[in-house]
Amino acid sequence: MTMDVIETIRNRRSIRRYLDRPVEDDKVEQILEAGRWAPSADNLQPWHFIVVRDGVMRQKLAQASGWGKFLKDSPVAIVVLGDPQRSSKYHLADPHNAVMNMILTAYSLGLGSCWVDVRDMSSEQEFKKLLHVPKSMRVICAVAIGYPAEERTGRRRPLSEIVSYETYE
C-alpha cells in the first residue's frame, strides 16, 4: 500500500531541488513498472526508458536539456524514448502516458520528480549522441527523480473555466 490515487493526483507537484540521498533500486523499479503499464493506442507500447544515475552523464544531460539544469542534482534521471517503428502515429504521444504514471508513482513513494521536455531539435540530437540512442528512435523527455528538498504549492484554473456541458458553450 502506498497512497490513494486521488490524493496523489491532487498533491503531486513538480520538484526541482533534491536531497543528496540515493533512490533505492526497488523504488526505481516500481516507477518503471508504472510506466510499463501505461495504455497506448492498439497496445503498441512505443516506448523505451533509460535509467541514468551516473553523475557525469547527468551533468551532460542537464546542459543539453537547456532549462533542465536540475537533472544534474536529481540522483536519477529516466530518459523516455518513443519508437516510430512500433507506432508510426502515436510514438510521440503515448510515452506521455507512461511518464504520467511514473511521476504519480514517484510521488506515492515519497519522491519528487520533474518532467523535462527535450524535443527541441538540438537537445534531442545531443541526448541521442550521449546515450547512444538509435537513429530511428525519438527522445521525448527526461524525468528527474529524487527525494525532495523543497515544498511547492500548486495553482490550477477553476473547473468553471475549463469545463463545459454538452457543447463548448
Added chain:
Amino acid sequence: MTMDVIETIRNRRSIRRYLDRPVEDDKVEQILEAGRWAPSADNLQPWHFIVVRDGVMRQKLAQASGWGKFLKDSPVAIVVLGDPQRSSKYHLADPHNAVMNMILTAYSLGLGSCWVDVRDMSSEQEFKKLLHVPKSMRVICAVAIGYPAEERTGRRRPLSEIVSYETYE
C-alpha cells in the same frame, strides 16, 4: 479514500462495453478534478473538457470518431480539447496528462473508461461542428466513461525489453 495509486495503474484496463447505469455527478466531478490537477509545461493548462451525456449527441460522436463506436454506449463522454492560445508548443501534448489522470481516477471509482483519439482531421472537424468548438481550439480525444460490462486482462512488454541502464545499450 479510493484506491492505491500503484494498484490503480497496474489493474486499469481499457473498457469498451458499459452497463446501462448512469454515472453519478460527483464521480464525474472527481474525474474532472483529476484532469484539472495534471501537470503542464509552465503550468499553462492548455485544456478544456466537454462533458457529454446526451445520447443523441454521443451517437453522433461515436459515428464521427470512426472506431470509437462504444461512445454511444458509455453514459458519459468527456471530450478533451487543446488550446494553442494558452500554449502554442504543448497544447497537443499536455492534455494527455489530464486524460491519464482522469482514466486512473475513473478506475479508482469503480468505473471503466476508454481513450478515443480523434485527431484524424475529418473526425476532428466533425467533433468541432457538433460541439460548437471555436476554430482556434484543437480536439485531442474523447474519453468514454461508464460502469464496466466486461473484464479485461492486460499484456505488456517485459521490463527487460523496454529498460536500459546508463545508455541505450
